[in-house]
Amino acid sequence: MFNFGLFIVLLIALAFGWSLGKYGEPRIFKWRRPNSDDYFKGLNYLINDQADVAVESFIEQLEVTPKTLEMHLSIGSILRRKGELDRAIRIHQNLINSQSLGDKEICLAQIELARDFYASGILDRAENILLDLSGRSDLLRIDAQLLLISVYRDERSWHKAINIGNALRKQFSSGKEVATVQQQQKLSKALAHFCCELAEEALIESTTIDVQDFIAKALAYDSGCVRANLLAAKAAILAGNESKAKRYLLDVALQDESFFSEAVDVLATFSVDAETLQSVTNIQYKTPSHSGLMYMISANKQLFGDEQAEQVLKNELVSNPSFSGLNQYLELKSTTINDETNDLVKAVLQRLHPIRVNYECLHCGFRGSQMHWLCPSCKQWGEIRQRYGL
Numbered sequence: 345m346f347n348f349g350l351f352i353v354l355l356i357a358l359a360f361g362w363s364l365g366k367y368g369e370p371r372i373f374k375w376r377r378p379n380s381d382d383y384f385k386g387l388n389y390l391i392n393d394q395a396d397v398a399v400e401s402f403i404e405q406l407e408v409t410p411k412t413l414e415m416h417l418s419i420g421s422i423l424r425r426k427g428e429l430d431r432a433i434r435i436h437q438n439l440i441n442s443q444s445l446g447d448k449e450i451c452l453a454q455i456e457l458a459r460d461f462y463a464s465g466i467l468d469r470a471e472n473i474l475l476d477l478s479g480r481s482d483l484l485r486i487d488a489q490l491l492l493i494s495v496y497r498d499e500r501s502w503h504k505a506i507n508i509g510n511a512l513r514k515q516f517s518s519g520k521e522v523a524t525v526q527q528q529q530k531l532s533k534a535l536a537h538f539c540c541e542l543a544e545e546a547l548i549e550s551t552t553i554d555v556q557d558f559i560a561k562a563l564a565y566d567s568g569c570v571r572a573n574l575l576a577a578k579a580a581i582l583a584g585n586e587s588k589a590k591r592y593l594l595d596v597a598l599q600d601e602s603f604f605s606e607a608v609d610v611l612a613t614f615s616v617d618a619e620t621l622q623s624v625t626n627i628q629y630k631t632p633s634h635s636g637l638m639y640m641i642s643a644n645k646q647l648f649g650d651e652q653a654e655q656v657l658k659n660e661l662v663s664n665p666s667f668s669g670l671n672q673y674l675e676l677k678s679t680t681i682n683d684e685t686n687d688l689v690k691a692v693l694q695r696l697h698p699i700r701v702n703y704e705c706l707h708c709g710f711r712g713s714q715m716h717w718l719c720p721s722c723k724q725w726g727e728i729r730q731r732y733g734l
């Protein structure tokens with residue numbers, strides 16, 4: 345497919361190379377004496393929408409020097425974004441092998457090469473380059489370490505990711521490196537999730553001490569980490585302590601009400617009591633969710649009967665209208681509304697909007713049918729929420 349960005353950069357590159365060849369000073373710059381025919385050939389490839397061949401022409405014609413470095417890096421970066429990873433790797437390796445660049449410039453090419461390998465899924469090669477850069481390049485240490493965290497996250501090497509994250513935090517807090525509050529919060533949030541991943545692994549292996557330890561560490565990194573409280577509740581359930589689990593689940597609302605739906609789904613598996621129902625109801629009025637609504641209907645039905653459950657649902661439908669609520673209302677009324685009418689309305693609703701719980705990433709808009717702590721699309725932690733109303 346034709347890529348306008350690549351076209352422009354290659355066009356500039358070819359023009360730049362041609363003008364340097366024509367007017368450049370050979371005593372200062374070691375320009376390869378270009379053949380102008382080659383540049384026009386390259387231009388012809390571009391005009392004929394043959395950007396791939398133009399890239400090859402570019403690599404052959406534009407000699408690597410500190411002055412042309414930026415151009416090489418730009419084209420490499422565009423190729424990577426375009427998914428042409430082999431070509432991007434070739435451009436960056438060509439820079440690294442060049443004899444005319446200094447160490448600083450080589451480092452710039454190396455981090456780009458690490459990005460190419462990361463994008464290609466060749467994580468071990470990306471890791472080797474990044475470890476080397478984080479040890480020897482003051483300029484690129486932060487970039488290298490941030491990318492290294494992504495490599496370890498994808499490998500699920502949580503301990504390694506935590507070690508690098510701690511090293512970064514130390515640099516930020518010492519003032520050695522500057523980071524915005526938002527960047528620091530993002531790092532703390534990620535570190536908390538790495539601990540939660542370890543806590544989940546420990547839960548599977550039933551190593552209770554480790555579970556508590558990782559949960560405590562997650563909350564130390566980020567006191568608002570709702571996942572840590574949900575895991576603490578899970579551990580309490582496994583230990584047979586339902587009342588403790590309830591406390592952890594209700595605490596989720598104090599951390600972030602928009603995640604309370606995840607806690608309610610677990611609360612729904614416990615026996616119903618008026619106190620918990622009141623807590624869920626209070627939160628539902630402020631931050632409505634599909635899970636909260638389902639809990640309220642079921643708990644009111646069990647504690648106070650069908651009429652009360654219907655009244656609660658009617659009130660909820662007026663204040664927070666939703667397809668799932670309307671469907672639930674039809675379920676409740678199935679004994680009083682003519683079966684045929686009820687079935688027809690439900691079928692129409694189902695056609696208009698298939699009822700399922702949806703999740704959406706607040707960061708990138710990714711939608712799915714299940715909860716992910718790490719967005720599969722934008723790779724942000726803790727940005728996916730249950731959608732409500734549709």
Ligand SMILES: [Zn+2]
Nearest residue numbers: 705708719722
């Ligand atoms: Zn996302």
